[in-house]
Amino acid sequence: MATTLTLLGGTVPAPRAARLHALKNCLAVIIAVQKLLEREVTGQSRERLQRAQDAAARMRGLLEEDLTRSSRADDAKFCSSEEIAQDMVRRVEDRAEASGVQLLVRCGSRGLRGVRSELVEALANLVLNAIDVTPRGAAVQVSLDDTADGAHLWTVQDSGPGMPREVVAHLGTPFCSRKEGGWGLGLAVVQSIVKRHGGLIRIESSPASGTLASVYFPSSADS
Template sequence: MPHRFSFASTFVNRSIIGSVYLAVLLIFFAAQMLFTTFLTLPPLSVFLLVAFASSLRLIEIFYAEQIVTKDESRSQRFAVSSIAWTLVLALLLAVLTRQPDTHYFGMLILPVLEAAIYFSFAITLLISAAASAVSLFWVAYAANFSPPFQSGEILEASTLVLVYFIVGCLVWLLVHMLRDREEQLRQQLYDLEATRSKLIEEEKLAAIGRLASAVAHEIRNPVAIISSALETAASASFASREREEMSRIAGMEAKRLEKLTTDFLSYAGPGNASFQQLDATALVGYIVSIVQPQALQKDLQIEVKMCDTCCVYGNEGQLQQVLLNLMRNAIEASPQSGSILIAVVNQSRKALQIRIENAGPAIPRRVADHIFEPFFTAKEGGTGLGLAIARSIVDRHHGELHLERNDTDHIVFTIRVPSIDGEDTVQTHIVREL
């Protein structure tokens, strides 16, 4: 269950409350100056008191974060001081003004509102009663405590008392409703996060189950063949030539099983390979030189476009594995005497793109939608882990690998990885024309 914070400590900023207090004080003082200019200026003591009260509120505004934290008890203690000071301030301003009629008691609505925000309903009523007592006290004070009191003053004070209690009750009710709504929202968010975590965990378990099922399916066939071949090779009822052939088949299936296991570990294991700054031009050039003999067998032309300075931060062996896988796929998919384009460009100062494009028939839609899934393959004898491993490696490099274009004679795979400052000048090199 999440920790419960009060509505006030969570959403009401003390700097906002201080700003409201300051604005109201200055407005009331400006109103006094405006309506008494033609009669007489307020005493100097009023100016000094307003200046002092304004200074306190300015300190509260600028140092609100240091004065009050999310500690609810500390917020409430400061609120008590603020409320008490405002009650005293309104009375002092009325007394120092030296006029029987004063508007400063309108400021007492602010302590009532602050009590409704920070405290219980009973305390809100108590502060409303305190503000009412100050207003009624002024009626007696203005008449020198000698009844009968003026009916107009009594009516004005009674109206203020009514306003204090009505506003205090309504604001407390609204704040209480908001506080309950906030708590409900917090609980819903907590429940939602718990549900989300549970779903993620279940999805992980389901993914592990699917992966284990796929691994078991892929391993079952070579294991069954090996077992059958070894039984045949060990049986004296078969000729020597047949037993030798079965031994050879068992060895081939064992190698296939070893490759499958290696590919699976490459896909599943996060690895602890170190990263370093790499020259993308050299990286691509090395891979092109490796696949060149395979390209020669199909009379393919490999065209390379590279930046002058294209650098990436990554693991050389892993990125070579990705490029080698994509280039071999491109060679296998290309028609005889076709061409393959591999381009390295800086998309921006922070992103490097490697595009591998080949001719040939488009990948069927039903296949293209699943080519990055583990153990999915449309090639006879394939493990279905090549592209899944490639994408996993690119993900570890905080990059993206996707099939950008899938049209006839325009099949484009794109790798996008973070780069280290490079220039966008591109030079075209024909590696070999056949």
């Protein structure tokens, strides 16, 4: 029996940018303390400190990227679905080739209004996760379509083994994993982008048919 999860979209709360800045300030304190500790630790402890510093640097990069996105809402413009699909393929084709997975992409949509780089990132994340669970020699099917009511629908269908109900229920939670490489953080990124574009995500999974990820953007997101 198929299990379904719908992740609702919506607008980003106004205090979000302030929270991001607060997190960045807290992280700056952590990084400063790590710098001071460099003088005091040696050997294996120094290696552990370096790993912590690397993680803090990655976190700072993510926060800065998110702050940049929050400040560029006015960058939204009409994006060609064909160009979004082409950019996505360029990002994932090496992974698909290395995994022996075929990409079948169909683009029946003219396009939608949004931030192109974010839309490409969202679609690529879904496709990369699908590739990672699809057996060698099988295919991942991707479609970008317009609906009868003028909205936009993306679908990504893998050929994997499907997911248990309890895993589907926690998708979108960072570090929840459907595979060794992790699905939850990737889907959390997708969910955040889709929210900013007023859309929603629906995940359907069954052992018989694999997993289908559907992303719906309302017609109001169009140009």
